[in-house]
Amino acid sequence: MKPSTLKQILLITDGCSNRGEDPAAVAALANAQHITVNVIGILEEGHTEHSLSLDEVENIAKAGGGVSQLIYKQALTETVQMVTKQAMTQTIEGVVNRELKQILGPGNTLDDLPPEKRGDVLEVVEEISETANLEVLILVDTSASMHHKLPVVKEALIDLSISMNARLGNNKFAILGFPGKRDPAVKVMEWTERLENVSSVFPKLATGGVTPTGPALREAIHEFSRQSLPKRTDGISEYEEFGS
Amino acid sequence: MKNSAADLHAGIRLTGKWHNGNYPLIRKLGSGAIGTVYLTKRNGVDAALKISEKRTSMTMEMNVLQSLKKVQGHFLGPCLFDTDDYVSPSGQLYTFYVMEYIQGSRLDTYIKAKGVEWLPVLLLSLLEDLDYLHQAGWVFGDLKLDNLVVSENPVRLRWVDVGGTTQLGRAIKEYTEFYDRGHWGMGSRKAEPTYDLFALAMTALEIMNGGRFPKGDTPKSTIRKALSRADKLRPILEKALSGKYTTATAMKQDLVKHLMKNKAPASAATPSRVAKSNRRKAGLGECVVLSFYGIACYVLYLLQ
Numbered sequence: 001m002k003p004s005t006l007k008q009i010l011l012i013t014d015g016c017s018n019r020g021e022d023p024a025a026v027a028a029l030a031n032a033q034h035i036t037v038n039v040i041g042i043l044e045e046g047h048t049e050h051s052l053s054l055d056e057v058e059n060i061a062k063a064g065g066g067v068s069q070l071i072y073k074q075a076l077t078e079t080v081q082m083v084t085k086q087a088m089t090q091t092i093e094g095v096v097n098r099e100l101k102q103i104l105g106p107g108n109t110l111d112d113l114p115p116e117k118r119g120d121v122l123e124v125v126e127e128i129s130e131t132a133n134l135e136v137l138i139l140v141d142t143s144a145s146m147h148h149k150l151p152v153v154k155e156a157l158i159d160l161s162i163s164m165n166a167r168l169g170n171n172k173f174a175i176l177g178f179p180g181k182r183d184p185a186v187k188v189m190e191w192t193e194r195l196e197n198v199s200s201v202f203p204k205l206a207t208g209g210v211t212p213t214g215p216a217l218r219e220a221i222h223e224f225s226r227q228s229l230p231k232r233t234d235g236i237s238e239y240e241e242f243g244s
Numbered sequence: 245m246k247n248s249a250a251d252l253h254a255g256i257r258l259t260g261k262w263h264n265g266n267y268p269l270i271r272k273l274g275s276g277a278i279g280t281v282y283l284t285k286r287n288g289v290d291a292a293l294k295i296s297e298k299r300t301s302m303t304m305e306m307n308v309l310q311s312l313k314k315v316q317g318h319f320l321g322p323c324l325f326d327t328d329d330y331v332s333p334s335g336q337l338y339t340f341y342v343m344e345y346i347q348g349s350r351l352d353t354y355i356k357a358k359g360v361e362w363l364p365v366l367l368l369s370l371l372e373d374l375d376y377l378h379q380a381g382w383v384f385g386d387l388k389l390d391n392l393v394v395s396e397n398p399v400r401l402r403w404v405d406v407g408g409t410t411q412l413g414r415a416i417k418e419y420t421e422f423y424d425r426g427h428w429g430m431g432s433r434k435a436e437p438t439y440d441l442f443a444l445a446m447t448a449l450e451i452m453n454g455g456r457f458p459k460g461d462t463p464k465s466t467i468r469k470a471l472s473r474a475d476k477l478r479p480i481l482e483k484a485l486s487g488k489y490t491t492a493t494a495m496k497q498d499l500v501k502h503l504m505k506n507k508a509p510a511s512a513a514t515p516s517r518v519a520k521s522n523r524r525k526a527g528l529g530e531c532v533v534l535s536f537y538g539i540a541c542y543v544l545y546l547l548q
Contacts (some may be wrong), residue, residue: 166432
């Protein structure tokens, strides 16, 4: 089986978007280009879900074919890697399900297989998610209210790198912060295999400004086409070739 | 997920969609990140039934249990009886499996009741199982207090949840921060025997420190402090934490030495001779000697 590449955007935010286009629509655009959008919403201490729109977080992830989670900042570390892994499995399962339908006809999804057979299929899913190459663009909200949460975000990203680097497949990470001074988003860290370097870039992050989540997501999509990887031809990711 | 409380509760019976097994949910035994475990009956015998709507994770767990079955000349993980789906009256699809019900007490409760000298003795049996598991190509992964049970007759420390069990060389599937060497900055999250031994040492530290402790700003000195309460086990735990034991057997060997040195009544003449020959490199004979050794010190503990 060929190594495949999974592309994800991980949006970490603590507020509602208040500038520019609808982030859910941009997320749908990403998904159409085989980029999964995951969203983690950080709740303010002592607040409940009112401080952050649960709907928006859910809608962006749903439109982006990804996973969403609302949490307090203490849970960020485990959530970041859980969401990343879950989204990988989900994407691969989606592809496998489509293949199954093609081979066995409509109405044949994983749910329609008895547990023993399903186990065999999921073993393949697991195999792919262990060996697939992964590209994660981390989009961090740096509006004023995020200021005291950034150290936790940094910790969580270092931890994500520990988890992902234990896999057999290769990883690439890049970080965008939003809003930028002039642009909706600004690149904080170039594509790299070592997310540990994040320690050196985080202190440079300026906080403040509005929350243009939609336009920032659009920047994130562009970032994928801008980076040059060997064997890349167009926007279609290679995992589509699974099974062929 | 929202319906699961209404759909599933003690008192109902459920029938499998594929194999038509019929199981009563007698009592809730516990619940975790993946699912809920109920006490059930299978052919009139107590069994444990784990059920969840998280199909993927559940299926992966079944895969692990299925593979462990093949190396089950030895007690590796609970025995798997049945795997199936359940469609609730509300239409929600659940996946469940039925496994051996391992009855026993929590390790910390057991140690509190019986005394801390039981800890190394119980660790011996677990290290033996871990070695079998590693040799079969698996790493347990999520080794922690909550996943361990002291079963009686014979007294043995056993694991009950294989959710984190990962193929050697891959990324650990599931872990708990406190027991994870990556979290402490003391190693990777690759599935290696050393990963399990780190987690096992942390479990011992947890018990001897009366609970988990936070990482703090300097994780290594936090661990050093915790180790200072480990008394005589300290050098062994220290080696396990720093990855110096590459196999579970190596750690077990040191534990046995420690145990024999610790309590050496006159009758222990034979084992001490064994201890000397043990230092020489031996192959299969070593295993035999070791198990004899284990039994001997175990008996000594029972008699004291």
